[in-house]
Amino acid sequence: MKHGEGTRQLALLPMFHIYGFLMCINVGLSKGWTMTVLNGFVPDSFLGTIQDHKIQIIHLVPPIFIFLAKHPKVDEYDLSSLENLFSGAAPLMKDVTMQVQGRLPSMKPVRQLYGMTELSPVALGDLEDPTIGSCGVLIPNCEMKFLCVHTQAEVAPGEEGEVCVRGPNVMKEYYKRPEETDASFTDDGFLRTGDVGYMDKNGRVFIVDRMKELIKVKGFQVAPTELEDLLLSHASVDDSAVIARPDEFAGELPKAYVVLKKGHSITEEDMREWVNSSVSSHKKLVEVEFIAQIPKNPSGKILRRVLRDMEKEKLNL
Numbered sequence: 001m002k003h004g005e006g007t008r009q010l011a012l013l014p015m016f017h018i019y020g021f022l023m024c025i026n027v028g029l030s031k032g033w034t035m036t037v038l039n040g041f042v043p044d045s046f047l048g049t050i051q052d053h054k055i056q057i058i059h060l061v062p063p064i065f066i067f068l069a070k071h072p073k074v075d076e077y078d079l080s081s082l083e084n085l086f087s088g089a090a091p092l093m094k095d096v097t098m099q100v101q102g103r104l105p106s107m108k109p110v111r112q113l114y115g116m117t118e119l120s121p122v123a124l125g126d127l128e129d130p131t132i133g134s135c136g137v138l139i140p141n142c143e144m145k146f147l148c149v150h151t152q153a154e155v156a157p158g159e160e161g162e163v164c165v166r167g168p169n170v171m172k173e174y175y176k177r178p179e180e181t182d183a184s185f186t187d188d189g190f191l192r193t194g195d196v197g198y199m200d201k202n203g204r205v206f207i208v209d210r211m212k213e214l215i216k217v218k219g220f221q222v223a224p225t226e227l228e229d230l231l232l233s234h235a236s237v238d239d240s241a242v243i244a245r246p247d248e249f250a251g252e253l254p255k256a257y258v259v260l261k262k263g264h265s266i267t268e269e270d271m272r273e274w275v276n277s278s279v280s281s282h283k284k285l286v287e288v289e290f291i292a293q294i295p296k297n298p299s300g301k302i303l304r305r306v307l308r309d310m311e312k313e314k315l316n317l
Contacts, residue, residue: 005032061300069099
């Protein structure tokens with residue numbers, strides 16, 4: 001992938017976030033790209049800017065990919081100038097990626113990046129030959145290993161574990177927070193990211209979920225993103241989020257919050273049965289609740305704590 005001077009970039013990400021700071025300010029300006037800046041996401045403004053300024057490249061977050069995959073307004077604008085879309089800040093689900101690429105067939109495959117502020121900020125990228133669902137391969141001079149979330153032992157390739165990174169891009173410490181710094185590194189100097197993932201035989205890495213977001217059902221671990229991906233593949237679903245609901249017998253059970261597309265209707269029971277018919281027993285939803293909007297932060301990550309607080313209030317916990 002090559003973009004020379006004069007490439008038209010849309011800068012939509014908040015620039016106080018490391019993703020926007022690096023990709024919109026540092027990368028765009030250093031390459032001499034023409035940058036159009038939007039102060040927040042408004043559907044018509046976003047789509048109209050792409051059309052009118054013939055935008056070629058945009059770095060986005062998963063909620064906007066969901067918009068591109070599902071919203072009817074997308075068909076009202078000419079987005080044929082788009083060449084490259086990048087996703088970061090949170091896992092991009094396979095079904096959403098496929099829907100976007102099907103809707104924008106002239107565009108090159110969607111590319112994912114993986115990183116965090118502590119990684120300055122990138123460790124993985126798939127710039128030349130992307131695989132749907134993967135964040136790509138390690139950047140140069142970087143090492144990665146995966147630790148079992150139970151035993152902390154290193155797992156074999158293909159097995160899921162906590163993603164740990166070592167390299168010159170890794171931060172030195174949390175300023176004046178020695179205890180937090182010590183807890184964030186292994187004895188051999190790998191940063192513990194708190195993300196769960198695995199590496200396939202070709203060296204491509206797939207991020208499953210955050211460790212603290214995993215739902216523990218009778219000793220089994222359930223990744224909310226797997227169920228959210230399934231929900232988003234339903235023709236009536238516009239957005240979704242899954243959290244753990246406390247359960248006396250199982251410990252925790254998955255509960256889904258779902259935003260329906262405008263004009264669509266389905267009962268909570270039918271939605272729950274549709275999901276549960278496609279998953280193993282420990283992944284079955286205990287409840288589906290329809291809401292108007294999934295709470296998210298400016299970088300597009302689901303604010304599960306807000307949903308958990310809603311659930312605790314509902315259960316009087």
